[in-house]
Amino acid sequence: MKIRFSAQDERFRQEAADWLADNLRGDFQPIRFRGGPGDEHAFVAERKAWEQCLAEGGWTCIGWPKEWGGRDASIEQQVIFNEEYARAGGPGRVGHIGETLVGPTLLALGSPTQQERYLPGIRAGLELWCQGYSEPSAGSDLGNVRTRAVWDETARKWRLSGQKVWTSLAHESRYVFVIARIDPSSVGHKGLGFFLLDMQQPSVTIRPIPQLTGTSEFNEVFFDEAECSADDIVGEPGDGWRVAMALLGFERGVSTLGQQMLFQTELDEIIRVAQQNGTARDPSIRQRIAEAHIGLRTMRYNSLRMMSSGGDGSLGREAMIYKLYWSSWHRNLGKLAMDILGPDAELIPEGEYGLGRLQSLFLFTRADTIYGGTNQIQRNLIAEQALGMPREPRGQK
Ligand SMILES: Cc1cc2nc3c(=O)[nH]c(=O)nc-3n(C[C@H](O)[C@H](O)[C@H](O)COP(=O)(O)OP(=O)(O)OC[C@H]3O[C@@H](n4cnc5c(N)ncnc54)[C@H](O)[C@@H]3O)c2cc1C
Numbered sequence: 001m002k003i004r005f006s007a008q009d010e011r012f013r014q015e016a017a018d019w020l021a022d023n024l025r026g027d028f029q030p031i032r033f034r035g036g037p038g039d040e041h042a043f044v045a046e047r048k049a050w051e052q053c054l055a056e057g058g059w060t061c062i063g064w065p066k067e068w069g070g071r072d073a074s075i076e077q078q079v080i081f082n083e084e085y086a087r088a089g090g091p092g093r094v095g096h097i098g099e100t101l102v103g104p105t106l107l108a109l110g111s112p113t114q115q116e117r118y119l120p121g122i123r124a125g126l127e128l129w130c131q132g133y134s135e136p137s138a139g140s141d142l143g144n145v146r147t148r149a150v151w152d153e154t155a156r157k158w159r160l161s162g163q164k165v166w167t168s169l170a171h172e173s174r175y176v177f178v179i180a181r182i183d184p185s186s187v188g189h190k191g192l193g194f195f196l197l198d199m200q201q202p203s204v205t206i207r208p209i210p211q212l213t214g215t216s217e218f219n220e221v222f223f224d225e226a227e228c229s230a231d232d233i234v235g236e237p238g239d240g241w242r243v244a245m246a247l248l249g250f251e252r253g254v255s256t257l258g259q260q261m262l263f264q265t266e267l268d269e270i271i272r273v274a275q276q277n278g279t280a281r282d283p284s285i286r287q288r289i290a291e292a293h294i295g296l297r298t299m300r301y302n303s304l305r306m307m308s309s310g311g312d313g314s315l316g317r318e319a320m321i322y323k324l325y326w327s328s329w330h331r332n333l334g335k336l337a338m339d340i341l342g343p344d345a346e347l348i349p350e351g352e353y354g355l356g357r358l359q360s361l362f363l364f365t366r367a368d369t370i371y372g373g374t375n376q377i378q379r380n381l382i383a384e385q386a387l388g389m390p391r392e393p394r395g396q397k
Contacts, residue, residue, distance in 0.1 A: 003304050005076055012073075013080045019057055020088035028053070033265070035092025038364030040217040043091065044172060051095045051125030061099050061123045063254070064107065068115070069123040075252055075307060082258030094172065098122035098129040102177060102196075104250035105234065109243055113231050114196065118175070132164040132178035132197070132221060133244065139166075140377050142179070143188040143241070147223060149180035149195060151237075158195060158228040163220060166371070170206050170219040173199055178223075179244050182237050192240035194247075196232040203227065212363045214354055253319055256303040259326070260296060266333060266361060267292055273358070274340045288336050295329045317386040324378040327368040334358075334365035 005013070024032060028050055034042040054060050063078045064070025073081065093099070103122050106115050121127030138144040147162025160180050170176065176197050183191030199206070203226040208216035235243040271289060274280040280289070302318060302325070309316030337358040338345040349356040355363070369375045383389040 003301075005080060009074075009076050009080055012077050013084055016059070016081050016084040017088065019059065020084060020090065023053060023057060024050075024088050024090060031091040032089030033091070035094070036262070037092070037217075037367070038213060038360050040092065040169060041215040044094070047091050047094050048125075048128075048172075050091060051093065053125075055123060055125035060095060060125050061103060063252075064103060064119075064123070068103075068107065068119050075254060078252070078254035079257050079303075079307060082255045083261060086258035086261035094128055094169070095122065095125050097131055097169070097173075098127065098175075100255075101131065101247050101250060102129045102175075105177075105243065105247040108250075109246060110234055111231065114234065117231075118196065121174075127175060128169065128173045129175045129177065130167050130170045130173040130199075132167055132170075132176040134166045135163060136165055140374060142244070145179050145181055145192065147178065147180040148184065149182050149193050149228070151182075155227075156230055158193070158230070158233065159225040160195060160197065160223040160228060161225055163222050165220050166209070166218045167206075167221045168218045168371075170199065170221050171208060171216075175199060176221065177234075177247070179240050182240075186238075189241040191238055192244070193237050194234045194240035194243035195228045196234065197223075197226060197228050201226060212366075213360050253303065253306050253322065256306070256322065256326075257300065260299055260303070263296055263299075263326075263330065263333070266337075267296065270333070270337050270340060270358065273337075277340070277342070277344075279340045279342070285336075285340060288332075288339075292329070292333055292336060295325075295332075299326055299329065320378075320382050320386045323372060324375055324382065327365075327375065330368050331365045334362035338362050 028046065031043045031046045031050060035047050051060070058071065059081070061069060062071040062073040062081055063075075064072075066072050071077075099122055103119060106118060110118075118127070122129070133142055133145075135145055135147060137146065147160060147164065149158050149160050152159050160178060162180065164176075164178065167176065176199055178195045178197050179192050180195060181191055182193045185191070197204075203224045205222040205224070207220040207222070209218055209220060210216050271280070274285060274289065279285045299322075302322060306316065306318045306322065309318055341358060345359065345362070348354070354360075373381070380392055384391050
């Protein structure tokens with residue numbers, strides 16, 4: 001297992017750290033450590049401006065090829081950048097779906113027209129994207145999507161009708177990528193299309209879903225014959241499942257060390273509160289703090305192990321436990337925070353207008369074990385794909 005980076009990578013680290021120190025200040029000072037899951041409503045305009053500042057500095061899409069404005073950065077360098085970004089307090093990225101999901105998918109499977117149309121806007125931090133996969137009856141069972149796509153021969157356009165749900169940041173996004181059913185007689189993974197759709201048309205309605213935290217980061221999205229040009233289907237009509245799964249496969253774990261740095265900041269805050277209010281003297285709390293610390297170290301070594309495998313940028317079996325592990329760890333951290341706050345956990349902190357940071361943390365960590373594949377689905381994947389156990393029974397399609 002590689003536990004150190006090369007001298008060249010360390011020089012790259014220094015370059016990233018220097019740029020962040022020089023730029024993440026002044027007008028951008030207030031957005032440090034803000035945004036991201038559970039805090040997406042914070043400083044949206046400023047974070048959009050920051051995205052463009054990153055782009056001007058050449059720090060968006062660093063893993064993309066140089067011809068598309070990237071740096072051809074290796075997996076290690078992308079990990080390093082994410083780590084330095086988190087260390088500097090870089091705010092939650094508003095452009096991450098375009099950069100990490102749409103861009104790599106279009107680079108691999110998009111047509112030249114799609115690449116030229118969409119990649120520059122993502123690279124410049126100007127055009128934000130959201131993900132239109134889940135529907136009321138298609139979450140874990142994604143093959144059950146019912147949104148329809150009908151080809152209008154007269155207008156030479158696709159027309160999409162149906163409903164998506166839990167669409168994160170749809171209200172801030174210009175575009176959505178959608179899986180929709182082209183062949184009405186098809187079931188499951190067959191007969192689907194993968195569409196790139198402009199949200200700025202009257203036939204798209206976005207309705208925010210209020211969360212327990214009091215804010216709305218995700219939405220219901222309704223399509224009522226929304227138009228999509230003939231050029232905006234990725235892959236062949238009917239082959240949308242392959243594109244949709246390829247997109248999910250572009251997650252390379254490059255943000256893991258950065259994510260752990262944010263977790264460390266949260267754990268440090270929890271320990272500070274425990275010392276302040278005396279709960280740090282409680283043996284069971286001390287034990288749970290120690291377990292949280294150990295869990296975080298374990299996560300780090302697993303990430304380094306993930307990066308050491310393959311060599312060709314592909315992820316090995318080690319990667320399959322990561323989502324289940326971090327989301328369960330984070331949910332437990334939220335519970336620990338509430339137990340340390342004690343009765344104060346139920347009060348709005350003095351001088352605050354909304355929930356305190358740890359209260360929001362607790363509430364949002366309940367979602368961590370759901371989005372990006374629930375814990376139960378992760379266990380199925382580990383059992384079937386990593387351990388080679390028999391597949392669980394599936395219903396007839
Ligand atoms: C904060 C947040 C942001 C999200 N953002 C987006 C987004 O931007 N775009 C998007 O498309 N979606 C998004 N989602 C949706 C997310 O992908 C789904 O919630 C998730 O896939 C689970 O689907 P579901 O909610 O329909 O639950 P269901 O699939 O109905 O699951 C309900 C329960 O049944 C269990 N279950 C289901 N199938 C099995 C099985 N085969 N074996 C064992 N247990 C099973 C699940 O684990 C779960 O506990 C988001 C969700 C959240 C919470």
